[in-house]
Structure formats: structure tokens, C-alpha cells
Amino acid sequence: MGLVLDKAPYILESFPGGSYVVTSMDWVINWSRKSSLWPLSFGLACCAIEWMADVGSRNDFDRFGVFPRPTPRQADLIFISGTLTKKMASRVRRLYEQMAEPRYVISMGSCSNTGGPFYDSYSVVKGVDKVLPVDVYIAGCPPRPEAVLLSILKLQEKIMTETISHKK
Amino acid sequence: MTETLKNTGFEEMTLNMGPQHPSTHGVLHLLLKMDGEVITEARPDIGYLHRGMEKLAEKRTWGANIALSDRWDYIASMSNNFAAVLGPEKLMNIAVPKRAEYIRIIMAELNRIASHLIFFGTYGIDIGAFTPFFYAFREREMILDLYESVCGARLTYNYFRIGGVSADLPEEFVPGVKAFIKYFRPKLKEYDTLLSTNPIFMDRTVGVGAISKEEAVDWALSGPNIRASGISFDIRKEDPYSVYSEFDFNIPTGKNGDCWDRYMVRMNEMSESARIIEQALEKLEPGDIMAKVAKVIRPPAGEIYTHVEAPKGELGVYCISDGSTMPYRYKVRGPSFVNLAILQKMLRGLKIADVVAVLGSIDIVLGEVDR
């Protein structure tokens, strides 16, 4: 979609008032992205169970349009839910690379934030941000499902600030 | 390689299942060699969640190890807590107060129900039915609410202490459990109509992945997996720990050791657990919840192997103390680790659709496999 996302802002902004059009395009694009965050159904450790509780009926993040996809190609969002070990690190990196742009990362729980209770282990990555760029961190060991819902809202806020404009 | 393949000159296909796959229950990696859809060789590759727990245990005090134990089998943390406290208690010869013992048993059995509910839900997804998952989670959330009222956590409770439990039950807990059991019993029938007796489900599971008695013992399976093969092996009866000898309950067993038997053993175990909880609630009397234990825990030098019947099977802890505040060696015998090993033998000759059925029916948790 190079025409809409890359060329259009360039052309439009050269006209007077074109930036208003770009802004409203921004709104539509960001609205669609934030309303339809499809996470990769992927769990690492304990936090994955709380993530499943979020899929479950009490918390139900389908309400926000979050709809788990099994394949990274169709996912927009990856939850690093649990301890990332050194053996797994390269695989998670590859999963991230397989996802199509735009892609977002939520680091869920102490383990993936910093290594958590395993901070002094020989086989644990001390924070997923050593491997991937992270958008939202959730604290907790494991975080409550409500915290996961909040992280999605926070990510939506973040997405709304994005722009396709070339003027930064 | 099969004979037909050799004769035709075609090659086997190697399929990497996992570490990210919707139905490997975490980060298990299965290396499958296949002739079409039929598996000729299977090799589980584990360690993607190896967190070095046993090494860490040697750097943590005995008390702090209970917190680590929450993360072995994170679906049934209470049973892990149980296994983690039994060893030091026996080494230090602590008599746990009666009330604490009953509370422990209520917690462990509720956790067994919660764990089997997750099995029920995820097994449905493995077989292709999504809806049971949501029904199972509805009931599981109720158990988690009860836990939350006691210890404030939903998943990693850190509730047991060496010599007792960390907090007494709040007022609403006992009526809450009673109400839950009353509500839960009819739900078991609902699950049966939803999944257990569904013809397609039976078609997928009956006769698939059968384990004979001899095999089950040879591979040292435990928990529902060995019971499904017709061997009534349950640590709670075999080597009663805590006060399990006071309770009256049955051990559900299967006949053929196939996926459906393993599934049904778990479903029946839930109602047995409910029975144990009811009896424990009857016996619960006011009293202490902690024995008199020194602030700094230094078990005398010695070694012990204690085991409990966790929802997945025999969870053993082999701990060696050198008289200091930290364990000298802390080996965890995770039931999932041992149960998973048989997979390489079972999968041969099955179809790829059966892989998920068999893997799901063994009910593994990767946190315990890799530790």
C-alpha cells in the first residue's frame, strides 16, 4: 500500500491545506489499526495462562477487537508473555521478523521486562527489550488480566499519536 | 524410513512443530519426520523454557524457594507449594497444625480442579472445539476468586509456609467453597454433554495413542496418565502425605490407556476432588495455622525425597541440606518432564492430527518440563 501510506502524504502536503487531509487520513488509519489489534496466539510461560484468562469470558478482550491469530503473518501484536530464555530468544526474534508491518510488542510480566525472579539465572534473557523493541510494558508476576486490558488501551493511545506525515 | 518410501524413492518430510504453535501448550518443539501425513519419527525438543530453577534454588533460602516453586507448574501452584514445604518440614521434624493441614488439602484439591479445567478447555481447542474452553474458564475464574480472597494472588500464590500456611481463611471462604462445589457438580454433566460424549470427539480420541500397562510403568508415567492405563497408582493412597489418609475418596482408573481414557480419568478426578474438599471442610476447626518455626530456617544436614500427587502426576523434590539457610541440592522431579518422554514412542505411526490429540491428552506444562 505504498500509494496511500508513502506517496499520498508527500503529494498532499505540497498543496496548501493538504496537511488537514493528511490529518484526517491519519485518524482513519490509526482508528482502524487500534480497533483491530490481532495478537499472535503465543505464550511463553506463566503469564500465558493469565493471557488465556483474557481470552476467556470474564475479561474477553475481543470486546476491543483483539482477536488472536495463530500465524505471525496475520498478527499485528505480539505479547511476550513470560520468561524469555536464551534458547528461545532467537526464535522470538524471528517471529517478530515474520510479522507484517505495522507491528507492536507488549512485554507482559516481570520476566520479560527484566528477567523477574530469574534475574540471576544463567539461561534467562534479562528483559525482552534486548531482543525486540517494546511498545508497552506491563508490571506484575503475572500481571492481572485487567492489567493486560489496560496495556491494550495504552497501546491504542500510542497508536493514535502515529502519523503518516513526512513533516515530523 | 518406511518400506514404501524406500521403494518409491520419495523423501520423508521433516516438519518442525513449535516452539510457536497453537497447540504445543507453550514452547515445546516437536521434530516430526513424516511420510505424507503419517509420522515415522518424532523427537520432542525441550528446554525453551529452561530457567535454571535448580541452580537458582541453591542460591535462595528455603523459604524463598516456595516462591520459585510457584513457577514450576504454573497451573497448579498450590501443589508445587505443597511439594516444596514437605521436604524441609520433614528434615526439621515440624508438626504442622491440623487446621493448616486441612487448609492445605482444600487448596491443593481446588487447584487440581482448576488444573483439570484448563486441560478440559485446551484439549477441546486441540480437538477443534473452541467453546468448552470458555466454559472451563468460567468455573476456573471462580476458584481463582476464592484463592484471591485468601492470598491475594491469582496464579502464583506463594501461600504455603514451612510449618503451615501464610494466612488464615477469610470469613467468606468456607461458604464460598461450599457454594462453588454445589454449583460445580452439575457443571461436570454439562461438560459431558458438551464434549465427552460427542461422537466426533470420541472418534478422535478412543483408541488413539494407547499406552499399555507395561509401557506406562516402564516410562514411569504418573498421575492420570498411568491411571488411564489401568494402574491405580496415586501418591495420596500409595504413600499418604499430610493428612490424606483420613479421607475417603476413589481413584478413577481407565482401561485402555487411550486419549479418551486419560481425558475421562481427569474428568472423574474433578468430582473426587470435590468430595475431598467437602470432607476437609467438615473437619476444618479453628486453631493455629503455623507451627512454631524459627525465623531463619536451617534444616539439619541430611537428605530427603518427598513427593506429592500433583494434578499432572508425581511431583517429587529431592533436597539435600548441608545445615545452612539454603539447600545444597534441590532436584525437582516434574511429572510433565517424565510423562512427555513417552511421546517419542507414542507418536510413531500416527497422523498429524493425532499428534495434537495425544500431546493434549498427556497434559504437560512446559514450566515443569524445562524448569
Next chain:
Amino acid sequence: MTDQEILAKIAEKFPAVVESKPAAGTLPAYSLTVEAPAASIAEVCAWLKSGGLKFDYLASLSGVDLKDKLQVVYHLYSLEMKHKLVLKVNLDRAVPELPSVSSVWQAANWHEREAYDMFGIKFTGHPYLERILTAEGFEGYPLLKDFIAKPDQYD
């Protein structure tokens, strides 16, 4: 069968297998503990399983680093006769090698791989003795007391 009877039966067949006495100042053993020489462990285990004692269930197999020596501890159980046995094998720290028992109990397969991964104990005759838990290219044996983790790009 009482512990003494089991001990007598084992001693009758294998005189080299003796009861292991805890060191001075440590608690007495909770269940019957015997020590066997490393070289004959496979025969001892094969007999324990198929002989009169019927230890058909290998509950656990653990490696232990005792600083001056390595130890492999087998926790055995008999489903039929309901008795337990702890079998210990002492190994030289420089050359930790002993025969594999994975042909006796299939369950030993992964336990031995784990012990190899964590302690570097080599089980001769094991069908597939590869590292099981640690990452590819991992150096050292983490559960040895003198293991020092090397920081890498993930630390």
C-alpha cells in the same frame, strides 16, 4: 518386605552393594539407601527390576555434586510390592562415567540426558546422549558447584 530383608537379598546377589551410612552429624536416611559401584550399575539395576525385588518404577534419577565427587541417585519404587529403595553411585569427578540404565527403565532416558546436561555425567550405552535443556552451543555444566555463567549479549 522390610528394609533388612531387601538389604539381605541384594547383598546375597551383589556383595559389592552396601548400605550407605549418612556422614556424621547428618540426619539418618528416611528410606533404605544403598551404594553400588559405578561399573556394575547396569547389572544391578537389571536384577533389581527383574529379580525377586521387582523395582519396576524409576521415580527419579538425580545427579549431585558433592564437591569431591559426583553422585547419581536413583529413587526406585516397586508398584507391585510397594517398597522403596534409594540407590547411590559415586563417580570420580575427573572422569564421570557410568553405564546407562535406559535399557532397564525407559524412563531413565531423559533423566540421564538431563544429568548429562547439568553435570556432564556420561552414561555409556545411552541411545541418544545429547544436551536436553540448555541452549545450543552452551558451554559448561550449570549444576556443578564451580560453574560460573559467562555473560553474553542477553545478560
Next chain:
Amino acid sequence: MIYASQSLGDLWVWLLERLAEFCGWLGIPEVIRYSVEKGAYAIGLLVFISLTALVLIYMERKVSAHMQLRYGPMWTGGWHGWSQTIADMIKLLLKEDVIPDKADRWVHRVAPIVVFVPSLLGFLVIPFDKHLIGADLNVGILIIFGFSSIAVLSIFMGGWASNNKYTLLGGLRSAAQMISYELPLVLSVLGVIMTVGSLKMSDIVMAQKDVWFLFTPNFLGFIIYIIAGTAEVNRTPFDIPEAESELVSGYNTEYSGLKYGFFMLSEFTNTFIISAIAATFFMGGWNGPSWLPGIVSFLGKTYLIVFLLMWFRWTFPRFRVDRLMDFGWKFLLPLSFFNILMIAVWVLVKK
């Protein structure tokens, strides 16, 4: 004259008459009038199809959610998340389009188009209302089955071109499944065709003016049709080409963005076509109470069948691939032969 209670089909005919008068008055050649007429219908149909797909996806999410004690989309666009699928589609449109490095690039690109075209063409011969049919051919039903068998090709193309073992397995499975379920599907409809004695869609609907074929011995055919139709659109319990828990996402594992959107849309349009045929052949099509416009009656029946298929999806587990084949060849096919025999006897007796 046009009355409010009259059907959409009559309105369409009235409009066409006015158009013909207008053209005759201006002296516009017949060819142009014809193409304007058909072009208008085609555009209307395209709008209808895209709306239907959006509605069906939203409906599926809502139906599944309510069966699973959830609410489903609730926030997007305000009222009960009504604009959820619109947001999904815009997002898919703007998403990066990944073509795997080792993929067969052209086949990979073409597959999503090939999957969408036959499901569009199928709509041409569906009788929405009296006179409201793209082309009332005398081989109507054959056209639909002919086009729908192209769909298997596209799924196989997608599975093959992605150069991924999971997609390949998904593609092979779907080829095997759709070809073997095509037979009972066509044979089950044969009973109705024998009863009516015509392949023309409007004839079949007209024949059910008094009693739906559902309440005649064709009932067995209806059952077979629903089972085989579910298999034909790859929905649970026959969703083995996608088989989320086995093959990740089956043939569309490597597709992202708009191309995946096409696969998703075509799945739902195919579901609609299968349901529409069921409504036409067994439930009387546009026939209904006189106060109800024909199109409402037709869509109501179609959505009822769609709901039935969704109900299947969210309650049943999935078949295993070899059992699926057994079921198709060893049970469903003989049963549909028996059905034909039975209908033949019935038709004979009735005469």
C-alpha cells in the same frame, strides 16, 4: 403501479420496463440497453456481496461470542462494535504485504483473486426474488457447482505457492476434501432436480409454492446437502484445511494483509452461497407469507442456514482427515445414492 408491499423483484422489473421505454424513445440500440441493465445489476450485486461479507464476519464474531458466554466486539464504532469488520478491513488493506522469499511469487499473488472470482460468479444465478436474478439460466445450479469447484484450485494454489509445509498440507487436505464432498453435494441436489424436472432456479422456487421440499422426502437430501455444504466451505467440523490447532492456519498461513482479507471474505461469501442454495432448493426461496417481500423471506431463510452453520462451528470438534474421507465416501455418498433412488420412486408414485 408500485405498492410498498410489493417485492423488490417487481420494482426491478418495473425499472427495467421504464428503461426499455426510455431507450426505445431515444432510439438507443438494444446492446447498450442490455449492458446498462446487467451492469447496474452487477454493481448492485458487488455492493451487496461486500456488505454481506462484512455483516457475516461481524455476525460470526457475535454469534460465537454469545455462545461462549462473551460479548464479542463492543467498542469499535460505538453501538455493540458495529464497525468492527470495517476497521479490520481498512487495517488489512493498509498492512504490509509479505511474500515469502522462496514462494512462487505469481501463483502466490494470483491465488487470492482466483478464490474470490468464483464466489462472485456464483451470485449471478441466485434468485433473490421473483425476477431478481442475474441470469436465470436453464443450467443455473450447474453454474454454481461448476464455479465453486474452482475454489479448491485457488486454495491449493495458495498452499503450494507459499512454500511452507503447513500450507502445503492444508492445500492438499482441502483438495482431497473438497473434491470428495463435491459428489454428495451435487447428488443431494439431484433429488430436487428430479422432483422439479428442471435445472432452472426460478422453476425450482416456483415448484415450492405450496410446500417446501424440506417437508417432502427430499428432507434426507437436505441433511446430506447441509453436511456436504459445510465441508465444501471448510467450516468446522470439516475445517481440516485450516485446522488451527494442527496446521497453524492451514493454506493461508503465509498470507498477510489484503490477500488474507480476500481469503477471509471468500470463506464468508461461499458460506452465503451455500446457504442461499439451501434456501432456494429446500426452503422455498422467495416464497413466503404474502405480506412479506420476497427478498426478506429469502434472506431470512438464508441467514437461518448461515446461523446453523455457525452453530455447528462453535459446538463441534474437528474430524480427523482420514475419518473425514471415510465419512464422505463410505457413508455420505451411498446415502445420497439411496436418496436419489428414494426420490425416483416417490416421483414415480406421485405421478
